[in-house]
Amino acid sequence: MTPSTSRENFADRLQAAVDRKQSCLVVGLDPVIDRLPREVLAQIHGSAGQAGWTARSAAAIAVFLGEVVEQVAPHAVAVKPNVAFFERFGPAGWDCACRLSEKAQKAGLLVIADAKRGDIGHTAEAYADALLGDTPDTLGAATDAVTVHPYLGTDSIGPFLERVRDAGKGLFVLVRTSNPSAAELQDLEVGGRALFEHVAELVRDWGDGLTGESGLNPVGAVVGATAPEQAARVREILDRAVFLVPGYGAQGAGATELAPFFLPGGRGVVVNAARSIIFAHETSDAPWPEAVADAARNAREELEKIRAVT
C-alpha cells in the first residue's frame, strides 16, 4: 500500500483528470432496484422483506454499477456513490459500495463519497476515518473525496481537513443545495448577506493554505445547478475552490445555466449527473450498457460546450 502522505493534492489530481479526459462529468451512483435493467433484475429472486433480500439486491447493484463504471470511465472524471442508496441495503450495501469504489479507482476514475456527514469533534474523527481513511475493507480506502455538512462549524471539519492536507483527499462542503426547500435556511439574511455566503466564507477559511499547484483548492463546495444566481455569489467568495455541482440532468437544470459556476478557462467545476446516465436504458432502444455509455458521452459533450466559452 502506498503511504497516504505521498498523495498529490486532490484539486490538482481532479483538474489533471479534467484536462486529460476533456471532461468535467461526474456520474452519480444512486441505484434504485426497480429501475435496474430487466436482465440485471432477473438476478434477484424473491421479493422485498424476505430474508436475504438485501444481499441479493446488493449483488444485483454490484453487477449493474460495475458495468456502469466500465462504460462511463472514458467519459467521466469521477463517480459519486450516493451512500444512502447503498446504506438502505444494510451491511451488504456497504460492502457493495466499498468494492464498487475500488473498481472505479482501478478504472481510472476518482471517487467522491456523497455521504453528507457532519458531527462533533470525536465523531467527525471517526467519520473522517471511515470515509477518507486508509483501513482496508472500509469505504475510505477507495475514496478521493467526501461531502460534508457545515452546520456544526469548524471543529466538525478539522478531522477531514487533516486527510486533505496529509493524504491528498478532497472535501465538498454543502453551501447552497439544489433542492426546492434549500432556501428555507440557506438563503436567510444574516448581517446583510445570505447564510450560504457566510458558509462560503467558512469554507474559504477551512481551505486556507491548501491550494494546489493548479491554483485550485481541495476544500470545495457543493453548489446546486438549480441556483445559478447564488452560485455567482459563492464564486465571488470562493475564487479557488472546486465546486461539485449536482442538479444537472434529472433534477432539471441544463448545461447553459452552469456558466456562472466556472472559473476562467472552464476550470474548477465538476458536474454530477446520476439518473439521466445510469438509467439511460429507460429511454433508449440500445442494449443497456451502450445506452449508459451514450448518455455519458452526450453529457460530457454538452458540458464541454459550456466549458469552452467560460
Next chain:
Amino acid sequence: MTPSTSRENFADRLQAAVDRKQSCLVVGLDPVIDRLPREVLAQIHGSAGQAGWTARSAAAIAVFLGEVVEQVAPHAVAVKPNVAFFERFGPAGWDCACRLSEKAQKAGLLVIADAKRGDIGHTAEAYADALLGDTPDTLGAATDAVTVHPYLGTDSIGPFLERVRDAGKGLFVLVRTSNPSAAELQDLEVGGRALFEHVAELVRDWGDGLTGESGLNPVGAVVGATAPEQAARVREILDRAVFLVPGYGAQGAGATELAPFFLPGGRGVVVNAARSIIFAHETSDAPWPEAVADAARNAREELEKIRAVT
C-alpha cells in the same frame, strides 16, 4: 413481523419508558478499540491495517457492547449507537450496529440511531428507508428514532416524517449542538434572533399534528447540555418536543445545568452519556461489566435528582 402502522407514537413510547424505569438516561454507544477492556481486546489478534482487521474489531465491539447493553438495560431508557464509530469498520461495523440494535430492543431499550443524516428528497427517502425502515438486515429494522441535519430544509425531512407518522418512529433534528464551534453558524443573528431559533421553528412546523397522547411530540430536537441558555430559548419555541441532550458527562456539562431543558414534571428530555459509562472500567477497580452498570446507575440517580425538581 408486526405491521409498522400498528406502532405507537414514539414520544408516548419514550415517555412511558421514562415513567416506568424512572430514568431519562440514554447510553451512547461510541466504541473505540483502544479503550476496550483488556479482556475484550485480547480477542483481537493482529494489528491495524492487516486484512480482516475490521471484522476482528467489529467482533470485539459486538462482545463489548453486547455486554454493555445488558448492564445498562435496567438503568437507561435507550441506547444511542453513534453510527460513525461503526462505519469506520466498514460493512463489518455496520453488521455489528444492526445486531447490537436488535439486541438492545430485545433487552427493552429504545434505539436512537445517531446518524445525523441530511440530504435532498430522493436521497432522504433512501436514508429514511435505511435508518427507520423495516427491511430485514438493515439498521432501520432495529431503530426507534434517528438524528438528522436541518440545513437542507423541509423536503429533506419529509421522508423521515412519514415514518414518524406511520411507523411510530422518532426524529431528533440538530438545533443547537454541544461542540465548541457550534456557535459559528447556529448562533448567527437572523432577523433579530439566532439561527438555531429559526431551526427550532421549523422543527415545530415539522411536528405539526404529530403530538402523542402524552402531550409530547416525536419530532424532537438535539440541544447540547453545554448550552443551557440557548436551551431555554429553544424550549420557548418547542414546548412539546422531546429533547435529546448530548454533552453530559465526558463532554463536560453536569446534571445541574440541565434544569432549563425539561418540561414541567421532569418530562420531555432524554440525556445521553457515552464514554463516561461505556468506558467506566478505566476509573474503576471493579470487573468491567460491573463498572458499566455502576456508572449507568449513578448517572440515572444524578439525573433523577434534577428531574425531581423540574
